Amino acid sequence: MEIKVISRETLAALHETDGIGWITIRDLLADREKPPIRPGMREGDLRDYGLKPKQASALAKNLDAARMEERRANFERQGISYVTLADPDYPARLRRTEDPPPVLYYKGNSEMFARPSIAVVGTRLATAYGKHVTEQFSAAFAERGFAVVSGLAKGIDTCAHKGALHRSGGTIAVLGTPVDRIYPPENRQLYRDIADKGLIVSEAPPGTPYHPGMFPSRNRIIAGLALAVLVTEAPEESGALITASQAIEAERPVFVVPGPVTSPRSRGGMLMLKDGTANPVLDPEDVISRFNAFVSDNGPSRTANAHAESMSEEEDVIYRLVLEEPRSVDELAAAVGIPFGQLHAVLLSLQMKRRIQRLPGSEYASL
Numbered sequence: 001m002e003i004k005v006i007s008r009e010t011l012a013a014l015h016e017t018d019g020i021g022w023i024t025i026r027d028l029l030a031d032r033e034k035p036p037i038r039p040g041m042r043e044g045d046l047r048d049y050g051l052k053p054k055q056a057s058a059l060a061k062n063l064d065a066a067r068m069e070e071r072r073a074n075f076e077r078q079g080i081s082y083v084t085l086a087d088p089d090y091p092a093r094l095r096r097t098e099d100p101p102p103v104l105y106y107k108g109n110s111e112m113f114a115r116p117s118i119a120v121v122g123t124r125l126a127t128a129y130g131k132h133v134t135e136q137f138s139a140a141f142a143e144r145g146f147a148v149v150s151g152l153a154k155g156i157d158t159c160a161h162k163g164a165l166h167r168s169g170g171t172i173a174v175l176g177t178p179v180d181r182i183y184p185p186e187n188r189q190l191y192r193d194i195a196d197k198g199l200i201v202s203e204a205p206p207g208t209p210y211h212p213g214m215f216p217s218r219n220r221i222i223a224g225l226a227l228a229v230l231v232t233e234a235p236e237e238s239g240a241l242i243t244a245s246q247a248i249e250a251e252r253p254v255f256v257v258p259g260p261v262t263s264p265r266s267r268g269g270m271l272m273l274k275d276g277t278a279n280p281v282l283d284p285e286d287v288i289s290r291f292n293a294f295v296s297d298n299g300p301s302r303t304a305n306a307h308a309e310s311m312s313e314e315e316d317v318i319y320r321l322v323l324e325e326p327r328s329v330d331e332l333a334a335a336v337g338i339p340f341g342q343l344h345a346v347l348l349s350l351q352m353k354r355r356i357q358r359l360p361g362s363e364y365a366s367l
Helices: 008-015 021-031 044-045 051-063 065-078 110-114 128-145 156-164 185-197 213-223 239-249 264-274 284-294 300-308 312-326 331-335 340-352
Strands: 082-083 103-108 117-122 149-150 173-174 200-203 230-235 255-258 356-359 363-366
Touching: 008 021, 008 103, 008 156, 021 117, 021 312, 044 110, 044 312, 065 103, 082 264, 103 110, 103 185, 103 300, 110 200, 117 156, 117 213, 117 239, 128 149, 128 230, 128 284, 149 156, 149 230, 149 300, 149 312, 156 173, 156 185, 173 185, 173 213, 185 300, 200 213, 230 239, 230 264, 230 284, 239 255, 239 264, 239 340, 255 264, 284 340, 312 331, 312 356, 312 363, 331 340, 340 356
Parallel strands: 117 149, 117 230, 149 173, 173 200, 230 255
Antiparallel strands: 082 103, 103 200, 356 363
């Protein structure tokens, strides 16, 4: 989304004002007839922007110079920083999603926002198998320079962070609570370690009271920050599947580690494999080889380099189709007969191999 000229402090004040949600913020930013909202504006002036009296009153308080200085000092005392959609260093991949949060609060190393990353997600009630493969895959990703993104929850998330924490790629924890509230409490030390060596992120303003709706909402951020999502173990109703579906909507590939067909805790991921919306992986290299352009210099494998030069059978068919003329997603789906999720993964792979390009109107053409 294009942001009208507005200060980052003003955008943060809007985001933190009770009663003003992202739809209202988006409408205010899209209004080109009025000058941008700015610090120091009074309630009466703000009503002219179509805000209700309570909204205008609350926003005027947040735009007050003394309140803004108090907020800045409070953040500095707690070691909290933030980045907004008005900033050039807002995470690029997240900015390109359908619903990017206007503000991200964080603790830790903000340079990790620009690092290539892979999300690793799954159930809180992980089996020994799920924990083992999660740490194994996460460690392998981080050793090759990818940041591992997860949600600091119990189970799979915890194992993903631990597997990556002390390796070169590091780890990013996206919280469903504000960055000044540690949840779950048993991950207190892990939280501190990530804040010290990695990055803690949340869209919720510090001090926001907890409510359950925060957790599903943060899944879109996990998906949006990452090049791809890996589900290592997830039952049918797992929140990890929400993350996976949001990755598919953002045209990011989803991978699943197959689990025992008799295990309910693997059923959600296995169903994604069955309906073709995810790709099966047996080894970390199956994921890494899809992103050779991002692999660090400490050892891309020969398998990965060979994969970069070749195309799968499905990729070859689609590439030949767009060689003839630009084609829409619907046309390609009808021509090749594969599910949309799988088709989007193939299209993304071809774009990363610099074989095709996306045109306006969701059409694809050869390069």
